[in-house]
Amino acid sequence: MQETDGVKAIDMASGPLPVIIIPAYQPSKNLIELVDHLLITPYPLILIVNDGSSKDCAPIFETLSQRERVTVISHAVNLGKGQALKTAFNYVLLNKPLPAGVLTVDADGQHLPEDILHVARDMMEHPGSLCLGAREFEGRVPLRSRLGNAMTRHVFRFFVGKAVSDTQSGLRGIPLALLGRLLRLQGTGYEFELEMLVLACKTGIDIREVKIKTVYEKGNPSSHFNPVLDSMKIYFVFIRFISASLASFFIDTAVFSISLFFTGHILFSMVMGRIISGTFNFLTVKMVVFQSRGNPFLETAKYISLVITLMFISYGLIKSLVVLCGVNPYLAKIAAETTLFFASFSIQRSLIFQSGQTT
Numbered sequence: 001m002q003e004t005d006g007v008k009a010i011d012m013a014s015g016p017l018p019v020i021i022i023p024a025y026q027p028s029k030n031l032i033e034l035v036d037h038l039l040i041t042p043y044p045l046i047l048i049v050n051d052g053s054s055k056d057c058a059p060i061f062e063t064l065s066q067r068e069r070v071t072v073i074s075h076a077v078n079l080g081k082g083q084a085l086k087t088a089f090n091y092v093l094l095n096k097p098l099p100a101g102v103l104t105v106d107a108d109g110q111h112l113p114e115d116i117l118h119v120a121r122d123m124m125e126h127p128g129s130l131c132l133g134a135r136e137f138e139g140r141v142p143l144r145s146r147l148g149n150a151m152t153r154h155v156f157r158f159f160v161g162k163a164v165s166d167t168q169s170g171l172r173g174i175p176l177a178l179l180g181r182l183l184r185l186q187g188t189g190y191e192f193e194l195e196m197l198v199l200a201c202k203t204g205i206d207i208r209e210v211k212i213k214t215v216y217e218k219g220n221p222s223s224h225f226n227p228v229l230d231s232m233k234i235y236f237v238f239i240r241f242i243s244a245s246l247a248s249f250f251i252d253t254a255v256f257s258i259s260l261f262f263t264g265h266i267l268f269s270m271v272m273g274r275i276i277s278g279t280f281n282f283l284t285v286k287m288v289v290f291q292s293r294g295n296p297f298l299e300t301a302k303y304i305s306l307v308i309t310l311m312f313i314s315y316g317l318i319k320s321l322v323v324l325c326g327v328n329p330y331l332a333k334i335a336a337e338t339t340l341f342f343a344s345f346s347i348q349r350s351l352i353f354q355s356g357q358t359t
Helices: 030-038 055-065 081-095 113-125 143-160 176-183 191-202 229-263 266-289 296-325 329-352
Strands: 019-024 046-051 070-075 101-104 130-135 172-175 207-212
Touching (some): 019 030, 030 046, 055 070, 081 101, 101 113, 113 130, 113 172, 113 207, 143 191, 172 176, 172 191, 176 191, 191 207, 229 329
Parallel strands (some): 019 046, 019 101, 046 070, 130 207
Antiparallel strands (some): 101 172, 130 172
16 A cells, blocks of 8 residues: 555555545634545545534635535534534435445544544444544543543443443444434434444444544643533433333332332232333333334343342342331332342343344
8 A cells, every 4th residue: 555644545445435524613724734634545525514613714614615525514503513413414315325434523633634544444344333433541631531431431331231432432434324313313412422322232233443542632622522511411311211210210119108008018019019110111111212123022021020030139128128127118118129220220221122123
């Protein structure tokens, strides 16, 4: 392979190159330099979305629009990174039906041209996979970026069941087949990128990671990520996963308490609570949380087995707390169910409503 300005030419025999997508809000002139470096490699199109930037940035976009193989499309107002990506995906689906997929790149200079090329190569070698440029977070990395990614990584692994080292990376090789599904996601800001990973896991799409360098300007001034508001939006994706289980927990506790008040029988009250809350939980988790299209009879059988097993475990915990420790049965119920909550969610995610059966 030939080398040009330190960037190796790509082997076209391995397949077509992806379209480059760059969502841009209030970019600096460094964006022009980045695009010029990318144009060294024969990407079929570099699609830039001006996400409602001010008039001060107009010369930058005007300059870029005059480059060959560069198209600039604009939002009248700032709609968020997620919406900018969806606008670009829609454009690609309508106008460029042949590329292997798209490669999203941040406009703030955090992705080096050689790293972008590495992800492009991996994407071409593994068509159909979602390829992430995983930052190594070495050297002088802003504390908010290091901690934010670490927290999201661990929470993502617990609730989704997939280990991803860099959940917030904006450098992603996305297969063409996934773009239409991504257009249906609700997120319009930074949370959209997390929803993309959740969707990939739910649909059984392989997620690959390619190590890239971590590049930050001092103080990270070009980033428009709000550490409070945008983090709340990102974690709301996870909240949707557990809301159904929490609602079921309160229904179960309410039915248990009412039945225990009138009968004084712990096991009978637990059975009544599980029948009512279990029915609600199964339908909600299947259709809303995991959106499973698996065999309903098989899922129902496995779910009932889980409910019965956990019910007897919970009963044992409650009886032990009441008899051996003298704990109030209502408080014992809450303690036991809280202990089993996370185990129940993990089992449902991994063994009952399996990701490969969802859409």
